[in-house]
Amino acid sequence: MVITENEFTGNKAAAVGSMNETQDASITNNTSENDGSFVIFINTYWTHFSHNHGKNFGHTGVLPALPGPPPIYADAAVVIGPGNLFLVISDNDLEKGEAPISNGIAFTTVFGTSTAPNANWYLNVINNKIERFPGNGIVAEEELVSSTPTGTLYGPGSFIVGNKVSDNGLDGIFIQGASTYNSSIPLDDNEAEGNHAFDCHDTSTGTGTLGTGNT
Amino acid sequence: MRRLRIRLNDQKRFVCSAAMAAVFVLLAGGANGLAAPTVWCVPSLSVNPSCTMAPTPHTISKAVSLASSGDTIIVGPGTYNESVTINAAITLLGAQAGNDARVNRHDPAKESTVDATGKGSSAFYVHEESVVIDGFTVEGAHSYGSPTPYPAGIYVGSYKYVQVLNNILQNSSTGVYQYGGGQDVIEHNLFRNNNEGGEVDSGYGIFLNGVP
Numbered sequence: 001m002v003i004t005e006n007e008f009t010g011n012k013a014a015a016v017g018s019m020n021e022t023q024d025a026s027i028t029n030n031t032s033e034n035d036g037s038f039v040i041f042i043n044t045y046w047t048h049f050s051h052n053h054g055k056n057f058g059h060t061g062v063l064p065a066l067p068g069p070p071p072i073y074a075d076a077a078v079v080i081g082p083g084n085l086f087l088v089i090s091d092n093d094l095e096k097g098e099a100p101i102s103n104g105i106a107f108t109t110v111f112g113t114s115t116a117p118n119a120n121w122y123l124n125v126i127n128n129k130i131e132r133f134p135g136n137g138i139v140a141e142e143e144l145v146s147s148t149p150t151g152t153l154y155g156p157g158s159f160i161v162g163n164k165v166s167d168n169g170l171d172g173i174f175i176q177g178a179s180t181y182n183s184s185i186p187l188d189d190n191e192a193e194g195n196h197a198f199d200c201h202d203t204s205t206g207t208g209t210l211g212t213g214n215t
Numbered sequence: 216m217r218r219l220r221i222r223l224n225d226q227k228r229f230v231c232s233a234a235m236a237a238v239f240v241l242l243a244g245g246a247n248g249l250a251a252p253t254v255w256c257v258p259s260l261s262v263n264p265s266c267t268m269a270p271t272p273h274t275i276s277k278a279v280s281l282a283s284s285g286d287t288i289i290v291g292p293g294t295y296n297e298s299v300t301i302n303a304a305i306t307l308l309g310a311q312a313g314n315d316a317r318v319n320r321h322d323p324a325k326e327s328t329v330d331a332t333g334k335g336s337s338a339f340y341v342h343e344e345s346v347v348i349d350g351f352t353v354e355g356a357h358s359y360g361s362p363t364p365y366p367a368g369i370y371v372g373s374y375k376y377v378q379v380l381n382n383i384l385q386n387s388s389t390g391v392y393q394y395g396g397g398q399d400v401i402e403h404n405l406f407r408n409n410n411e412g413g414e415v416d417s418g419y420g421i422f423l424n425g426v427p
Contacts, residue, residue: 001393001426003401007317010408011390013418020425024397036418063410107303 001025008032008057012063014040015054018047019071028052031110037060037101038094042111045085053093058101062089066111077133090126090168102135104128109141117136119180122156130165136164139174140185159186168192171201232262237280252285262291275299275307275329284343290327291352292337298334316383316405323352326333328384329358337370338387341377349380356387357411365391367422368409371399379404390420397427400421 001024008015008030014037014159018025023045032038032054039049057077064071065079080087092105104210130137137159139170165172170190175185230340250391259275266289267412274298276290292310293375301307311320320326331338332355339348352367359423370385371377373395384390385407391401406420 001397001399001423003421005315005317005402006404006406006420008406008420010410011406011418011420012410015406016423017421018423018426019418022423022426025423025426035420084271 004029006030008038010060011035012061013065014038014079016040017207018042018044018064021045022047022064026050032057032077034060037065037079038077038092040065040074040079040081041084041087042081044087045084046086047077047084048088048090050088050090055095056099057094059098062100065068071125072110073100074101075100075108075110075135077101078105079110080105080107080123081111082120084120086122087120088124089127090124091128092125093129094131096132097124097134099134102169103139103157104130104133104137104168105139106136107203118198121157125160125163127162128164129215130163131167134169135143136170136174137168137172137192139171140162142176146181154196157185160190161186162189164191165195165199166192168196170197172199173203174198177203223345242294242349246333252287253282255282256284256297257288257290258293259291262362265289268369277426279303279305279307286344292325294328294330295328295333296332296334298331298338298340299329299338300342301346302342304343307339307346307349307351309350309352309360311352311381314350315403316381317403320383326352328352328354331355331366331368331387335366337368337392338364339369339377341369341374343427344374345376346374347378347380348382349378350382350383352382352383352388354386355411357417363390365389365394365422365424366412371396375399378402382411384420386411389422390415393420393426395422395426399426 015035016039019042025047027049030052031040034056038054066072098198116131172195227280252266254265254267256262257275257278260266260269275295278299279299279301282305287306289308325361329338334413338353338356347404356366356368369390369391370389371393375396379398382404383405387409388411390406390409410418
């Protein structure tokens with residue numbers, strides 16, 4: 001499935017929704033302006049979302065990402081719900097959201113927590129530029145991302161590398177977690193500045209989280 | 216040597232591109248010793264010099280129902296209040312076939328507009344592999360009281376190799392709804408204000424549901 005070089009505007013749920021075991025989608029070089037979210041991933045496999053440009057998310061209002069009941073609204077420009085495998089989000093530019101689109105990229109719990117068998121495994125967030133969201137630039141909400149799945153034969157786990165996050169209302173990068181689910185996610189070569197709370201904020205517990213700190 | 220530069224207006228460009236497409240189809244058929252595919256034209260034969268047949272009544276749906284796999288349907292500018300179900304591997308060319316929907320597509324009079332308002336279904340309902348939909352404006356497909364699931368500007372069922380190119384998809388519940396299928400291409404389209412279903416199954420430019 002190839003979705004490339006399209007323009008999206010004014011679609012109040014999202015430019016693209018990818019759900020229910022959709023596989024091998026390549027979503028590249030698209031633009032989004034005044035949509036709800038840019039993209040929503042729930043239960044997808046082997047997807048690439050790269051070299052896309054978007055701004056002003058939620059500016060003209062939003063519709064539910066899932067109709068419910070109760071209706072569920074997204075909370076980010078790029079939304080990663082539960083159950084995604086081998087998802088690459090790279091080289092995208094995301095600028096400015098309005099509530100409820102509070103975050104740039106969110107591994108979110110609004111669609112349910114991602115515990116096995118619906119865990120998110122092997123998610124790579126690389127070289128994205130994210131600025132001016134009212135919440136966080138990149139956020140891994142509690143108990144959603146596991147980079148050390150057990151009982152699998154797949155390759156390396158999830159990581160967040162080489163992103164630039166600036167001027168967001170809360171944290172640049174926020175790894176949340178009172179449990180061990182969000183631990184062991186390598187964060188490397190990210191640049192963060194001008195974020196209102198912390199540039200990088202890690203409340204996860206456990207070993208192996210590389211290079212995070214509250215700065 | 217002086218270089219000769221030829222500039223085509225939109226109408227000539229459409230006629231030219233459609234004619235080239237038709238010639239390509241004819242040559243491909245001839246090379247394989249097959250009967251030449253038919254070039255259907257809506258609303259009339261005058262739409263394009265390549266036209267070989269025009270349906271009566273002069274609707275896209277009628278042309279599609281008469282077409283066989285491999286045929287091409289060329290649709291001239293105008294508004295067509297239809298819901299078109301496609302059951303053959305055909306190519307549908309609107310008046311803006313080949314022209315990127317993101318660039319200089321501001322004149323509705325130059326568009327082939329398929330408006331599904333009041334139909335309670337999708338504007339295009341794709342039920343076959345290898346269908347091409349190129350160069351249309353598609354609008355008015357929404358879910359109020361619909362007898363069919365998930366109406367969209369273009370609904371693609373479980374069929375592969377479908378191409379959605381150079382279309383403006385606007386003011387429907389969803390621009391393109393893909394259920395199953397796979398290995399399809401969605402390129403150079405404009406998805407605008409697809410929110411017509413309200414809070415139920417609405418608000419997406421593209422929705423991929425279980426696409427392998």
